Amino acid sequence: MDLLRFITCGSVDDGKSTLIGRLLYDSESVSLDVLAALEKRQASNGTVDLALLTDGLRAEREQGITIDVAYKYFTTPRRKFIITDAPGHVQYTRNMVTGASNADLAIVLVDARQGVIEQTRRHTLIAALLGIRHFVLAVNKMDLVGYDEAVFAKIATDYAELTNHFNLPAAVAIPLSALQGDNVVTHSTHLPWYTGPSLLEHLESVPGTLERSAEPRFQVQYVIRPQTAELPDYRGYAGQIQSGEYRRGDRVLVLPSGLESEIEALEVSQQEVEAAAAPQAVVIRLRDDVDVSRGDSIVPLGQQPTITRELEATLCWMSEQPLWPGRKLLVQHHSTLVKAAIPAILYKVNVQTFAKAAAESAQLNDIVRVRIKTALPLAVDTYQENRVSGSFILVDELSGDTVAAGLVEAANSEYFTAPVAPPVAFSI
Incomplete structure (x- = not known):
């Protein structure tokens, strides 16, 4: 199945952890034991604190904020997802950078009562610099502004100025309430004026990772030389394919030395294969006995960096x-x-x-x-x-x-x- 990696970002208390919890809860992606533990901690009004699904650190639970970067995984019949929940406080911006570096899409949450603020702009800037080109503007807490269409339209217009500044495709703006579940997984009757997709419907339709379409890149992490009686001349170069695809028989360059060779064999899980692609971990064996060390790159001839x-x-x-x-x-x-x-x-x-x-x-x-x-x-x-x-x-x-x-x-x-x-x- 296709994979989409996305990050939720925005200012503190915009509801990022609650939104992720709602996605997991309403898509029935929470295991029974975790669900039972959450229900034991439900509030006096019978509601479940969905933010607890991502705020795993004790300090986070006590303060009601996200400090570390939390990763969650879930699957629908149409797609697999990796979610990154990034902190909203300014002092944890570096954690947000870590989370956004591997994301294909950014969900930028905005509190409907606050509109676009400095942290919204900062996180959009960082996401744009990190190469994210798919943005969702999630205008959260619409229930607290009476589901007012004019409030949503004003925020969507303000945010469009940001995406225009970075020459990004227009962000998909979705009004929702993570706490109430409006427009997160299913459409809401409280928002009859909104005719677009729910958040999950949109996430299921966005193009995924581009690693396979980029030029092939592989960096050696470990040189394997068992030097046993069974394999006296074996020399393999282990690492993860960073992007693109490698095939047996490809002519390659070893960088930075510039030595040329040919891929004699590709191994995945100790089995030889004809081809492998990002993000697979592989062992590459070259036909020539060239000097290759940890940190060297092996790239196709004519496609070198x-x-x-x-x-x-x-x-x-x-x-x-x-x-x-x-x-x-x-x-x-x-x-x-x-x-x-x-x-x-x-x-x-x-x-x-x-x-x-x-x-x-x-x-x-x-x-x-x-x-x-x-x-x-x-x-x-x-x-x-x-x-x-x-x-x-x-x-x-x-x-x-x-x-x-x-x-x-x-x-x-x-x-x-x-x-x-x-x-x-x-x-x-």
Whole structure:
């Protein structure tokens, strides 16, 4: 079945956890033991607190807020879903970035009484930067404004200005009440003026993940060399196919060295297969005995990414320690970890006006564009070309803390841009 990964975002108390709980509850995706536990904790008026289905941390239950990123899975007859419930507080914006990085669609909740506010704009900006192109504007708590059509229309118009600014397809606006169940799974009689789909109906019809359609990317996580009597010459390269498809017999390049070879065999679960595609975990065996290490990329000949030590990137700064020009950090690009420096902060994005302004530093939750230089070459695509190979994180050298999530916007090619003939190798 097709898979859709979506995130719920918006300001605190907009009802994100309750909405997810309602989706699970009304689609009958809650197991009997969990349902029994919820009913034991139901309120004095007999209602079940649906937010408890996602707010799993004790601190979250006590405060009635979401702190961590919660993932839930459910299936309908038409589709499988992975839901990400992101926190709404400003100080947990970094958690929202984590959740949105793998989402195909964003449900942006807005409290019908509050309308579009700063956190709505911030989360929309982050989701757009992270490559999400499908948005649902869920105007929640319509029961608290008397199901007023004019209130809904005003909020939908205000939000359309945001999507127009990012050149995004128009968001699908849906009036609903997560607490009452209006328009979440089934249509509501309280909203006769709304003729569009319910939230679940829309989610079942949206195009899913694009990983398979992107250019093939594979990064080595582990080199397998058992060196046993049965397999004296076995050498396999284990990892997850990040995007696209690989087939036995494909001519490939090993990057950043530029060595050319051919896929002799593909193994999935210790069984040879003719082809494998994202996001499968595979072992690739090459016909030639070339030098391949952890962090190297294996890509089809003629479809290689850019090999670079200089790039421009958009960062969401996640640390309480500020970023300043000249700071040295580590770039973690999936399996590759290299030393790097930030020679310049080009500008900071104002989340209220979306204007670009000069900045001497980046503070917690700031969104900035920077220039990065790495000690060793990286094989990258721009984030718009490939969300997997175009993303990375920055790590503090001393503490090991993740301090930023990064999106590659541009890269300078240093080594080659066209296929090379074997057996030429390139020195780094």
